Amino acid sequence: MSTFAPVKPLRPAWQIAMAAGTGAMLIALTGAAILGHRAPETFDWRTWSLLGISFAMAFSGTTWAAAQWMSPSGRASFWRPVLALAIAVCGLALGSRLDMFVASWAGMCFSIGSMFSLATGLFLLLIFRRTAPIMRQRVSTAVGVLSGFSGFLAIQLHCPINEFWHMLTGHALLPIIWGLIGYFVSRLAFR
Numbered sequence: 001m002s003t004f005a006p007v008k009p010l011r012p013a014w015q016i017a018m019a020a021g022t023g024a025m026l027i028a029l030t031g032a033a034i035l036g037h038r039a040p041e042t043f044d045w046r047t048w049s050l051l052g053i054s055f056a057m058a059f060s061g062t063t064w065a066a067a068q069w070m071s072p073s074g075r076a077s078f079w080r081p082v083l084a085l086a087i088a089v090c091g092l093a094l095g096s097r098l099d100m101f102v103a104s105w106a107g108m109c110f111s112i113g114s115m116f117s118l119a120t121g122l123f124l125l126l127i128f129r130r131t132a133p134i135m136r137q138r139v140s141t142a143v144g145v146l147s148g149f150s151g152f153l154a155i156q157l158h159c160p161i162n163e164f165w166h167m168l169t170g171h172a173l174l175p176i177i178w179g180l181i182g183y184f185v186s187r188l189a190f191r
Contacts (some may be wrong), residue, residue, distance in 0.1 A: 001114070008135040010070055010130060017063035020127045024120045024150045025059060031116040040162035043095040050091030051156065058084035058149040066124075066142035081145050083177070088152070089172055096164040109155050109170030117151030117178045137186045144182020148175030157175030 010016070061080025068076035124143045131139045152174045159171065 006089070011017075013064070013070070013074070015016060015065040016067040016070065016127060017060075020066065020124055020146070021059045021063040023123050023127065024063070024146055025153075027116060027120045028150040028153040029157075031119075031151075032157035035094040035112070035154070035158035037157055038160040040095065040160055041155055042097070042162050045136030047091050047095030050094065054084040054088035054091060055149065055153055056084075057081070057087070059146065061162060062142045062146035062149065065129055066139050067117055069135040069138045070128060070131050070144065072134055073163070074132075074135065078142070079150070081142075084149075085172065085175055089168065092167045092172060096162050096167055098165070099163040101163060101165040103169075105161060106166045106170030108162035109159050109166070110174065111153035112158075113148075113151030113171065113174045114178075115151070116154040117174055120150040121147040121182070133190070134191050137183060140182040140186030141179050141188070142182070144185075145175045147182070151178070 058081045061078070061084060065078055065081075067075035068074035121143060124146065128139050128143055152171050155174075156167070157172050159167075161167070161170075
């Protein structure tokens with residue numbers, strides 16, 4: 001007869017979500033502070049309000065979904081981060097203008113944002129390390145999207161370029177790309 005070691009229960013989902021969201025937000029704001037705040041001056045209160053709402057929805061939605069999916073019986077939806085990205089794009093469109101698009105500048109912003117996304121992702125690996133085996137791809141995707149939003153926030157608070165396509169490809173594309181990275185890394189790692 002074999003004996004199993006007792007299983008340590010998971011913390012409540014709200015505690016896991018709070019720790020993950022707070023850590024991701026601190027990494028993003030620290031990144032913006034290190035880089036310096038030079039956001040576009042043409043952004044008015046409407047643009048900043050839409051961006052604030054979108055980041056709050058994204059951080060709360062992804063952390064709650066990932067925390068719920070740590071358990072095999074966890075039920076969560078991913079509609080808040082998707083809606084948050086749509087609101088962010090609307091906010092960027094409202095506060096930006098169409099000028100000459102320079103791909104190298106967008107690439108530089110994307111790579112700087114990716115550094116903070118990577119730092120956030122590594123931090124979140126510590127938070128979400130005890131995920132149920134059948135939910136790992138969902139949790140990894142949510143962690144990737146949250147990491148992308150963290151990089152998006154850090155670079156949005158720093159970058160003074162006020163061109164719509166620059167902000168769309170250099171900033172707002174981060175959650176999508178990092179969500180895909182999280183999904184495919186989990187598929188490769190947990191076959």
